[in-house]
Amino acid sequence: MAVFTPLKNLLKDQRSLPVLFLLLLIGLYVFSSQMIEQSPRIESITPEVGAPGKVLVISGEHFGTERNGAEVIFAGTRPNSTSYVEWTENRISVRIPEDVGSGKLYVRIGNKASNSVLFTNSRHIPKQLSGPAAPGMPYVASLDNPGGPIGSVVSIRGLNFGSEQGSGRVYFSSTIAQNDQGREVIDRGIICSLADFDYESWEDQAIEVRVPDNATSGSIRVLTDRGVSNALYFEVTDLAGDRILREKRGYQINYTVEIEEADASPGNSLNLWIPNVMKSPTQDNLEAVRDPIPLWEDYNGVARYRLQELEPWRRYTVSVTYWLDRTALETRIVPSRIISEYDRDWRLYRVYTSPDSYVPSATREIETMSARAIGRESNPYLKARNIFRVITRDFAPSAAGNDTVALFLENRQGDSFDYARLYTAMLRASGVPARIISGCYIFGDSTTSFHYWVEFYVPGFGWVPSDPFIGDGGYGEEPEVDDPQEYYFANVDNRRIAFSRGIIELRPTDPGSRLNVKSRIYSLQTIHEEAVGNISSYQSRWFPVRVIDRW
Template sequence: MRPEEVRGGETVTLTGRHLGESGRLEVDGVALDSAALREWSPSRIVFTMPRELPSGMVRVRTEGGLSNALFLINREDIPRLDRQNRLRVALITPRQAGPGDMVTLQGDGFGPRTARSLLEFRSLPGEASPGEASPGEESGREEIFTFGGDQWWIVSWSDRVIRFVVPQELPPGELGLFINGQPGEVSLEVSAPGARLEEGEPREYLLRQRVDFPDSPGPAVLLIPRIPSAPGQVLREEVSLLGTDEGGHSPATWAVLPVFKPREEDSQGDQPDRDLSPDQKDQPEKPRPMVVERVDRLERRSQRWDITASPGRALLEDAGFRRAFRPFLADQEDLPVSAPAIQQIRSRVINLRNPPVPNARRIHQEVLRLLTPDREGTWSWEEALEGEGAAPGAYADLTAALLRSAGIPSRRSWGVLLKDTGETVDHVWVEAFIPRAGWIPLDTALGSGMYGSDPGEGEFSRVLSFYGESLESATFGALDDRRIALRVEGVPDSRRFPQGALLEGPRGFSGGALRLELPPGETIEGDSGQEPVLWHRPDLQN
């Protein structure tokens, strides 16, 4: 980095490797606007130092990961060491906030934002909101809610300022604040959410994710979906692992190296030599199959939301809110919010002056009206709008894009539904963020009758029985417990080998959440006449 000391408005040049063609440049934990970036190439980045930014660490974030940090000094903000390893929170604003509200912490000693950064909220006994049980009251112990610094709702983190959106996971009441394990000596009063949640009894599952390799894939790393903690879903423990834990897991995946398939699974390996002819014994030994298999124990609860608040549009239009929820409002390749077809539907059926709840309900109804369900149909919302039968992915993509076009943050969950027989099918559903309430589910694919509409009949009768007779309306704000989310949109998932090969499962198949990556220059070749990778559908037992 040259120079290492600048004033606001002066130019800084970074040189390095694998910087990509674009990404996110941070100074003191704050991302620079595109206007400050003058040049970006795989080996060089040139930017103008914003006048308002303090001295701090400079980092580059790309699809390939996070760079090392270099310290840049703003000559108008020379750091002074007033205390060593001392945390001080001077101000928290506002003191009271609900889900989706922006909170700012000001002070010093927060440290840089790293993979080990921690933001904790701890219950204060006897400080629950009126009518609410104090967290941990039944157990008589302190309740602790710990979050890593890589959470999407932490908007910015520097040594002196942290900005975050109140996450849905926090219970109402007075919560003490801790940063990297040190007490902040301040508390945040979390308002009761504007929605009542009714949860069912926990249903326990064993989830098996498996990939077979007839031949060795070489120096490959399999990235298995890290079971997300989603509304109504909690990962309990790893039960077993066939594979070598490669370490360096990302927030979205576990990294595992394939191992040789156990002999008891390999029927060819069980044949004794006496069963082979002399000619067969002289044959070159066949490649020994390899495997990765992980089994996890997790818990799922059904959920029904009763939205009691009627938040207006003011928070949706707030600049801080839109910045925090930018990943869930983005116009992206697979969710082209600005596409003419999306904008035409939005302008025809949505009044942007209306509050988010009626707009979200209207979008749910409109998607059901526009598309024709077909489990084996297209996953393209554009083709579905032209009359082709729509698979779950088309329903989810159209729903999420319309929500974003109305200014409502949305995210998709990819996973599986459980048949009455115990088999799984691939499924996608959507959640919309309603200010002061939280993430509210919308399952338009299920609401379309794609899996049947009679709760007493068919191979999904147990799923449908949760929703009752009014399937179309009941799939807004409710989610059954006979499904597992394998991936939730918005969780960062960096490439392990940015310049290497990437192989994903088939589109529209839940194995698509599995990724196989190889270093640059490596390829996968099948020498046995079989497919080089055999993706297995996730297996559920309960």
């Protein structure tokens, strides 16, 4: 009992209570520091560009005093145990593996992984030529800047690019993590996008382009009708996060358009503008069979079919079958790394923050709702998250849609098109570029539904997908996700197929043609059907996408 007497006396003396409270806090801090295992963190690597066989030094913290089975992963490649030269709490020295690629490097200790940094194999850096490989071939002589973030402008100097762009394109490297273990998928290149207005100017000896969405450090090449240029190395900097592709799934699909009961006389034709499946990092290995063969196979992502001399007793069918791989896309974005300011002179910003025929972002009601949702937030990613939460809180999914966004606001119930239009409108009203993605959703029993979701643009990162309708439980328990509201912001699953991003702008082939635009199908376009000549009327049916096989 004598041992506890001083403690009892201290407790009785109220003046001693602050001292006891301070001692208790210190004890808790020491205890928690000992109990909590810190995740490793990389501060820098030296060199950032290295050759296989050379020693690379990783500086950081929480690596542990001994290796004990921990490892460094280079772009999905694990060095063998004899490659490690040094392993301390703040420093790791390891020889670069012989078969290593270029990509993300990180440290894994047990089930904890560090942040990732970019490593480049110096053997992958292209050797600069002194001139074109052959007469007339495009040649890249220099870049005005060897690096920059997504969306920044790069000036390419050289020869034989052509006085006009025409079919010319600029390629960047693209590497996206395939899974949490760091295995990489290295694309042959990502093309600067016309839909994103990546091309600023094109002259025979100079091109100005924006670093495209999904670009990573690696080669820049110019492609013209004369061939592909040499490559120069470009480093993509200031990334605000990562993309991860998961759960690849294969599909064979078919979609069909039927025309019948044509009231027509000789001298008529009907153009059908039928969308192609969109190629992207999440939709790859596309193969298509089209019947009949289209007049134009790919014009702004759409195939043009021309039916001539329609007869009233005949039924005309256009059938398209695709085989493709589809993956889920997850993003890991660090909001504090995001560049908050947009380049307001970029056409992408001007177009995708302005109202259009589907997105009434300039109405007073939308502007007021958007302002309330974002409050004082200035970070575009956090603005988008706040708006997503407001929509999934204040509205309810329904199988029936509304004709206008105003009716959706009044009824408070709507389908995926309503959710996508409202989310896009509120994002644009808040100054965040956004657009509707159109396509279909594939259910567990292989039936499909026309479906719409959204992507918004984050400066220095690129486009971020979100699906407020499914995030709000739009298809009930169909998506096998624990927390749909959390998952479907900044992530999408592999059970969807995209046909269009934003509105596909098409021009009539004949100034006297009569145009028809379809609503709530798998692609937003300015034209779906174009009747030319002596056609008074006809019946058309655009059938939902049909799943033939999946694997």
